Amino acid sequence: TQLLEQSPQFLSIQEGENLTVYCNSSSVFSSLQWYRQEPGEGPVLLVTVVTGGEVKKLKRLTFQFGDARKDSSLHITAAQPGDTGLYLCAGGSKIIFGSGTRLSIRP
Amino acid sequence: GAVVSQHPSRVICKSGTSVKIECRSLDFQATTMFWYRQFPKQSLMLMATSNEGSKATYEQGVEKDKFLINHASLTLSTLTVTSAHPEDSSFYICSARDPRTGHEQYFGPGTRLTVT
Numbered sequence: 001t002q003l004l005e006q007s008p009q010f011l012s013i014q015e016g017e018n019l020t021v022y023c024n025s026s027s028v029f030s031s032l033q034w035y036r037q038e039p040g041e042g043p044v045l046l047v048t049v050v051t052g053g054e055v056k057k058l059k060r061l062t063f064q065f066g067d068a069r070k071d072s073s074l075h076i077t078a079a080q081p082g083d084t085g086l087y088l089c090a091g092g093s094k095i096i097f098g099s100g101t102r103l104s105i106r107p
Numbered sequence: 108g109a110v111v112s113q114h115p116s117r118v119i120c121k122s123g124t125s126v127k128i129e130c131r132s133l134d135f136q137a138t139t140m141f142w143y144r145q146f147p148k149q150s151l152m153l154m155a156t157s158n159e160g161s162k163a164t165y166e167q168g169v170e171k172d173k174f175l176i177n178h179a180s181l182t183l184s185t186l187t188v189t190s191a192h193p194e195d196s197s198f199y200i201c202s203a204r205d206p207r208t209g210h211e212q213y214f215g216p217g218t219r220l221t222v223t
Contacts, residue, residue, distance in 0.1 A: 033211070040217065041216055042214035042216045045212075094141060095202065095212050097152075
């Protein structure tokens with residue numbers, strides 16, 4: 001069974017600070033996705049990483065896929081209150097979600 | 108991007124009754140859809156894979172006789188929670204894989220079920 005562990009589970013930081021969220025597994029994934037979910041809504045796809053070592057940028061968000069394709073990270077630069085939400089990594093042929101990171105940015 | 112809708116967005120039902128939730132892919136045909144359940148402050152847990160024209164595949168621990176899944180067409184899957192109990196109260200989310208983009212899945216907005 002493929003499992004995805006995210007860390008940290010919760011993160012509360014001040015506006016303007018940087019942060020990194022990690023997604024780790026003992027299994028190899030052909031691709032990993034990152035989603036963001038607002039309360040009462042479905043998750044929204046942010047990015048898909050496919051190649052080991054790949055780095056993708058989405059404005060202030062930088063996503064990296066580990067060389068061995070077992071882990072990924074999400075780095076946010078200069079966090080803003082609008083970044084608040086639940087961040088989920090996911091992967092597998094039937095999308096399995098990580099445990100989630102609940103991010104809160106204080107103004 | 109692809110659009111997936113769910114109906115209803117919220118439903119309240121009495122214990123012992125059944126409730127049906129619909130999931131539609133609006134601008135593409137999906138041979139496979141997925142149903143997830145999410146409890147407060149937790150991640151999404153896969154319940155079952157819905158296959159058009161065949162039986163759904165359920166994850167371990169999910170009762171197939173309680174959560175009935177029907178994938179009658181390439182754009183519609185339904186989840187029926189039978190004999191609902193308060194512990195079935197949750198946020199139910201469906202997703203569909205867009206064959207035009209390969210591995211990416213698009214999620215519906217979710218259905219909040221409250222069983223009283």
